Amino acid sequence: MDYKKTGFDTKAVHAGDIHEPFGAVVTPIYQTSTFAFRDADHGARLFAGEEEGYIYTRIGNPTIRSLEDKLAALENGTGAVAFGSGMGAVSALFATFLGQGDHIISTSAVYGPSRGILETYFRNFGVASTFVDTSDPFAVEKAIQNNTKLIYIETPTNPTIVLTDIEQVAAIAHQYDIPVAVDNTFSSPVLQNPLDLGADIVLHSLTKFINGHADIVGGALITKDEETLKKLRKTMAYFGANMDPHQAYMVYRGAKTLSLRVLKAQENAMKIAEWLEKHPKIQWVKYPGLPSHPQHELAKRQMRGPGSMMSFGVKGGLEAGKKLMNSVELAKLAVSLGGVETLIQHPASMTHAGLSPQARQQAGITDELIRFSVGIEDAEDLIADLEQALDKI
Ligand code: LCS
Numbered sequence: 001m002d003y004k005k006t007g008f009d010t011k012a013v014h015a016g017d018i019h020e021p022f023g024a025v026v027t028p029i030y031q032t033s034t035f036a037f038r039d040a041d042h043g044a045r046l047f048a049g050e051e052e053g054y055i056y057t058r059i060g061n062p063t064i065r066s067l068e069d070k071l072a073a074l075e076n077g078t079g080a081v082a083f084g085s086g087m088g089a090v091s092a093l094f095a096t097f098l099g100q101g102d103h104i105i106s107t108s109a110v111y112g113p114s115r116g117i118l119e120t121y122f123r124n125f126g127v128a129s130t131f132v133d134t135s136d137p138f139a140v141e142k143a144i145q146n147n148t149k150l151i152y153i154e155t156p157t158n159p160t161i162v163l164t165d166i167e168q169v170a171a172i173a174h175q176y177d178i179p180v181a182v183d184n185t186f187s188s189p190v191l192q193n194p195l196d197l198g199a200d201i202v203l204h205s206l207t208k209f210i211n212g213h214a215d216i217v218g219g220a221l222i223t224k225d226e227e228t229l230k231k232l233r234k235t236m237a238y239f240g241a242n243m244d245p246h247q248a249y250m251v252y253r254g255a256k257t258l259s260l261r262v263l264k265a266q267e268n269a270m271k272i273a274e275w276l277e278k279h280p281k282i283q284w285v286k287y288p289g290l291p292s293h294p295q296h297e298l299a300k301r302q303m304r305g306p307g308s309m310m311s312f313g314v315k316g317g318l319e320a321g322k323k324l325m326n327s328v329e330l331a332k333l334a335v336s337l338g339g340v341e342t343l344i345q346h347p348a349s350m351t352h353a354g355l356s357p358q359a360r361q362q363a364g365i366t367d368e369l370i371r372f373s374v375g376i377e378d379a380e381d382l383i384a385d386l387e388q389a390l391d392k393i
Pocket of ligand 1: 087114
């Protein structure tokens with residue numbers, strides 16, 4: 001079956017499946033660290049890359065490959081490399097493209113640790129980074145230097161929900177022969193496919209929507225071309241940033257229901273955002289589905305839907321926000337996002353606490369900002385929960 005020609009849900013359910021001799025309908029978990037060679041020459045051919053096959057699970061494993069093939073199909077890519085976490089994928093991406101004397105441009109509001117690793121480890125290795133508001137493509141062009149080797153954007157951003165026009169940034173970057181990688185975690189491939197918009201590499205924290213059940217961490221890079229895929233796989237194996245076969249199986253299983261979950265959560269999010277925006281105790285709501293979002297038109301053009309991530313500010317600032325977070329009963333006060341359960345958190349003191357106050361200010365992560373990851377519960381129950389919590393302020 002050629003899954004390039006099928007619809008998204010057919011890919012989500014079937015792409016990547018292994019057809020083993022017993023006829024198992026689902027891909028088995030190959031819980032093995034190593035693979036026996038048929039003979040010495042077979043082993044030598046595998047190591048020389050003259051024959052396809054498995055050698056050692058840090059380098060590759062059939063269950064992991066099954067997931068990678070599914071992810072490549074969902075993002076319309078050539079192939080994918082899975083990692084033990086989203087940050088494993090971020091680190092491998094940077095290590096593959098950046099060396100001493102090189103420069104990277106990234107979104108100022110990029111996920112905190114993605115910025116943190118550039119401003120610490122990579123800076124120590126002699127890699128310079130510039131963080132700009134990539135929602136302005138001209139700011140990206142202005143930041144380009146002779147030694148710029150990668151443009152890494154996140155859209156929509158965590159937690160400020162700012163969008164970057166992927167098509168425009170890719171067009172500018174390609175004039176200078178610079179590859180563009182996009183962190184597509186917040187949209188998931190259900191709502192946005194960066195490779196189709198001109199990007200070269202897509203990154204996912206699989207921990208979020210793709211696995212969707214808040215029970216594993218994982219990451220992936222999906223590429224447009226075979227050569228980049230090979231380079232990224234080599235970095236993954238050298239760094240030991242591989243996924244475990246059981247972890248891969250969990251994501252492979254979760255991904256089958258990806259669009260059902262994403263679309264239900266999005267339906268809930270739209271109702272909640274509209275309700276919050278009208279609530280007298282709410283100062284502001286940032287959600288791409290609302291006409292009040294400054295990039296509502298770009299969201300409609302670039303994404304197939306506004307998703308289920310939003311941020312908002314409560315009147316009365318951080319103290320009022322804390323009261324809300326301590327009073328919700330259904331929504332869990334926890335970091336992470338994109339699962340079936342609704343989560344609430346405070347980025348300035350939690351996910352983005354590692355950034356300097358200046359970096360947080362540049363990224364627009366104000367002290368009162370509360371992030372809300374809407375799950376697939378009943379919208380009425382989530383609204384009732386927020387209502388009783390807001391009543392306590
Ligand atoms: N990219 C984005 C946009 C993320 O939100 C995260 C994690 C990562 C990359 C890294 O992925 P991980 O290694 O955690 O799988 N975001 C988190 C968050 O907002 N709360 O906890 C983790």
